[in-house]
Amino acid sequence: MANVSVNDSGSAIANLVKRLLARQEIRYLLVAGLTSLFYLLLVGAGLLLNVHYFIAILIAQAITILCAFPFYRAFVFQSTSGLRGDFIRFLSVWLSGMVAGLVLTPLLVEILRWHPLLSQVVAIGLVSIASFLGHRFFSFRKKE
Numbered sequence: 001m002a003n004v005s006v007n008d009s010g011s012a013i014a015n016l017v018k019r020l021l022a023r024q025e026i027r028y029l030l031v032a033g034l035t036s037l038f039y040l041l042l043v044g045a046g047l048l049l050n051v052h053y054f055i056a057i058l059i060a061q062a063i064t065i066l067c068a069f070p071f072y073r074a075f076v077f078q079s080t081s082g083l084r085g086d087f088i089r090f091l092s093v094w095l096s097g098m099v100a101g102l103v104l105t106p107l108l109v110e111i112l113r114w115h116p117l118l119s120q121v122v123a124i125g126l127v128s129i130a131s132f133l134g135h136r137f138f139s140f141r142k143k144e
Contacts, residue, residue, distance in 0.1 A: 042059070042060035053116035073140060077139070100123065100126070104119070
């Protein structure tokens, strides 16, 4: 059996994490996952407070947008472009995904009788790929 020290194992794990975080897609999955969890907690809190699901979604969106932007800009896409332009482009992509979710969620809730939180999870899943591409090639595009 090979002698592997705890230090070597820790170093191997640190190197793996470093290599994974070097990939923009992994950083996006991490931040988008945490952002989605935060958003769903806000929607869930609104539902527990008997706020109509549509209003809970709008409130959660407004809070989440402000929290998500700095993480997407600095950590995921590492943008060095102007803050104002990045934010305006970010909002346009985010709002497109939000509109898609606001259309899909009532369809799932009112027609299929799904729970609003489950409907939001499905909507988030469908919008995620398009949002990544929108942010990568539009919101935080690298200028030539």
